[in-house]
Amino acid sequence: MKPAPFKYYAPTTAEEALAHLAEHGYDAKVLAGGQSLIPTMNFRLAQPSVLVDLNHVSELFYIKPGGDGGVLVGAMTRESQVEHDPLIAERAPLVFEAMPHIAHPQIRNRGTFGGCIAHADPAAELPAVSVALDARLRIRSQAGERWVSADEFFVGFFTTVIEPDELLVEIALPPMAPRSGCSFQEVARRHGDYALVGAAASVALDHQGRCQRVRLVFLSVGEGPVEAGRAADLLQGQFPTPEAIRAAAETAASADVDPGSDIHASADYRRHLVKILARQSLTQAFDRAKGIGG
């Protein structure tokens, strides 16, 4: 099948791109890497009348150190670039760990960091990772720009707070605090498949070794990234003993998620995987925060 006819713009600046979006509003779609959009257009599940291609907007391709010790990633940076970037490996190890789970090399060579986040596929890795890291997202329109935290960015099934005249331009990944650790785990039928369930954990300990901060986020169990708030509350201020982690994992499975059934997995099994992956990812993240293990 072939895409339905549309108008195509290939702006070279963000300003120009925003002008097109302002003009065409809901009729326009932003084309980033195209690894999800072009297939949906090929299947005619999406039929935008205007396509604004960002692939020539060079100002959106970068990875650079943030002033706070974190990393700033331009929205159009290719996933393969992020996957192999030393600054990402050093300052955003959770992102580094998650990247190889995304599809296969040809897809990552074209797919973009910002595109994956803005697409808000509930089964995708990067939305969950960005929430776990408390990433901040810079969104521009002709009127100006605003910053949104990742946990407020995703509002439902393939839906974000981005308005039709807006563009996600940058993702700010905060620095790793001292005594912090993270872990990304998923169960997939096959490497590179969308996960049956995945978990991104990011934790920090205080001087006594108690939990100071816990972020545990799941993918493929809801309409977007699903944060396990009750499980995190249970651990807050506690020593992360195996028993405490186990209790948090039970809570995550029983109280934090409400997964659905589909051809890939039943709700029951997904709930079970949430428990297993919560335990595994928290254990690894706390071990790393304590300086144990890799």
Added chain:
Amino acid sequence: MEIHLRINDEARTFQVAPGDLLLDVLRREGYFGVKHGCEDGSCGACTVLLDGIPRASCTMLAAQAEGAEVTTIEGVADVALEGYGPSQGWRGNVNLHPIQQSFVETGAIQCGYCTPAMILAAKSLLETEPNPTEDQVRDALSGVLCRCTGYLKPVQAVLRAAAVLRGEEVSPIKGREGIPAPPDLFPTPSTGPGRASPTPPEELGPDLVGGGDVALKTTPVPTMVVAPETNRLRVVGKPEPKVDAIKLVQGKPAFAADMEKRGMLIGKLLRSPYAHARIRRVDASQARALPGVHAVLTYEDVPRVARSTAGQSHPIPGPLDSFSFDTKVRHVGDRVAAVAAETEEIAEEALRLIEVEYEVFPAILDPRDALDNPVVIHDEPDYVNFAHSNPERNLAAQLRIDLGDVDQAMEAAEHVFEAEYAVPRVQQAPIEPYVCITYWDEDDRLVFRTSTQVPFHIRRILAPVLGLPVKRIRVIKPRIGGGFGNKQEVMIEDACAHLTIATGRPVKMEYTRQEQFVGSTSRHPMIIKMRTGVMNDGTMVANEMITLADTGAYGNHALTVTGNTGHKAMSLYNAPNIRFYADIVYTNYPSSGAYRGYGVPQGFWAVESHMERICKEMGWDPIQFRLKNAVKAGDEHPLSKVWSEGREPKPEVIQTCALPEAVQEGAVHFGWRRGTNDDDYHRVPGKSHLRRGQGVAMVMQGTAIPYLDMGAASIKMNDDGSFNLLVGATDLGTGSDTVLGQMVAEVLGCPLEDVIVYSSDTDFTPFDKGAYASSTTYISGAAAVRAAEQVAAQIRERAAKMLAIPRQGDVADVSEPGWQPHDIDLYDRRAWAPDGRSVSLEEVALNTLHSEDQHQIMGIGSYVSPVSPPPFAAQFAEVTVDVETGQVTVDRLLMALDCGVIVNPATASSQVEGGMAQALGYAISEEMAFDESGRMANPRFGDYRIFSADEMPDMQVIFVETYEPSHPFGVKAVAEIPLDGVAPAVGNAVYDAVGVQILDIPLTPEKVWQALREKNRH
């Protein structure tokens, strides 16, 4: 809009529409090495290098490539390179890139459809990483799905090319200088199986375990135990590069779709949204009025002719129950109408404009509900029955076979074991989808250029459907991008031809990946009940299989696939009392059909799981118990006397069987540990949630259909002593052109390069029933050998005359040379008299064609076999199971086979590796899923999971040769048997690892988790 690209170092400017995909523009401009396999980037066949980086061109707009540097496979070979390549005459050679050379040498190419993409992905890798690890290579290839090779040889090829590019020396790929057979390995049938001592791996030379200087996890070269009869062979038994490798590695326009015709229209099909409905009204007026639409065809426009889509010999052994267009639709995706239009876009638009009014009926979506359901799927009056088909009962075919008295034997048995097993619907998934081009030639004959396994059957089957005599139809089979039984079907050719007849124009029809899933065929799902009676001493006294097979909406291959389930899987164990019953029922799913293994993998999942259960419960060693009951050389094939593909059965005696020897070789090389009481083995140190296990399965298949399958070949000799070999046999990537060429070269005493192989074209090549039933090497090979023997006799005759002239100075009696023509030996491109004198084949050719008593040296041979000698194999698997998540990881697979003499170890082992990869999908990941309305829920790669390069287990192949006396080179079949035993070996390994036997595949994580949960409850 205008775009500017630099393609293969050449500046090009194209006019494109914004919606044109880069893939389509490149193919339109003649870069046919870029292949279509899907629409969402998941198969990678369309990979190109964009500014040096591999990209899927089907998920990219051409407009997006503005200003980019594009490399396609056409830009990879270069006169500036070193090495070799095809001669361009006085211009010299276009030399292949080292990666291309390496793909040719290692046998990394089967159908060649994904080869360009793999080479480009590898090229990009080696430019940034000259010394990659095997894992890096696998990762780089992981975006290109291959359904043929199992990835082992492509990975080897890339590592070998890397070594060459680094300037290192690599040694030639070795073939069968294998380990000699133990003296008593090949017993005569009368003496029974001999005792063979297996060869320990450390005694094998480095060439045998490594091959070609590159270290891989597992050996890409098969281990060979060679039959002594093959010692004198010069070409047969060598890992010759495939005869089509050079063109495939360059991405030459060899496939059905790689062709332009002036005025060619695009054909598209409208498909049913309902699983079961009557078409009350069709209104195509709006679609016909759309500019650019040249024809819209429905049941109102095309003659109604009952036929079967199964590509089988005459008469079709199944019901005639389908029509080009019908008033009824029987599954979601069933055909409603066909459109021919100027472009794909217009054709798509026209489909949307066809108005159809349906009366929707209840659908049968569980085969257990099908028999005698008041809902009747085939109520058409012109349905043509075959044997026991009964459309009123939703019964496409039925089998009732009894040998001995099973019920009485079960009564008498000391132990009776019963269980019910199930297997899913899975797809062949060739990377090249169905594609066909039809046109009228200048003699008003209708020509098909189509991706098929059965060109001759198409011609015969479609003649009445199209209202043309057979003689006015020509079917050309170009290179085929994989088939695996999927293309043993006449599925789109009729629609394409109707459109050409309606418009007078050439028409191309090509399936999307989604259509390939819902509009082609699949492996029959089955529910199989086993009941087996065993005595205390382990003797199996009765074996019973009751099968419910789901043929889907149509009965193509219904009887024969399911018949083979019993005929092969129930013949491995020679119980005196055997029962095989089967009901093959209609349901409202896409139709089942032929898929490599042809019913036998289904049967062996049940049989070999059941044997494991018996061994566990009775405490038998799984190898001992199986060998104790398995058939042996000299035995009568148990079911041969009661069933033969719906035709008259005749008993067959098994002449060769090295199953015990294969098991022994396999067990030693695999490191079989069952029976060692090593409980620690199951545990993985430091990973308390993991368990390891090993499993084995034994299997057999057949070789061709006796008294039915016929293949023919013709050979003519050229001026330079080369030969044209014309075969009707249908190479679909398997390498059959190569092995047939090797056999002919062996007989004619020339190298393979002197045999120009052509297959197949109903106008030029003699008849062959096509590529199926594991028959080409055996049947078509024997035919080619017969043709070659005729040619050889004529060469000898002429050479004898030429050599009878005395040499200068000799005083010889011309009339008494002391030897006869048949004493002449043909080798090294010469005919040798016993006295040491010789003439070259070129001299013989020139003499015969131009000088004396001129005639064309040529021969034609055909062959049909009275027997179907079974190949045998043992398949071993080792798995790790995560008991928390249920995930099964297959770590190793080993297959030890008795397939008779191996004509080409590279192509044969490649067949086995690729077959194991497909079978692995059957075991743990593949399943066509449907929603409650009968709509397929996962009609795309990704959701339908076939294995990629980075997730393959270690694989090893061992050939234990026997010399099958019914064939001139002692061969038996190799192509299908690898599909049979992987699933049960994996299932038995999971059983070993966690103590739970799961009765249905695929062994998904959730299923394993559920089973473990059940077990822990008790």
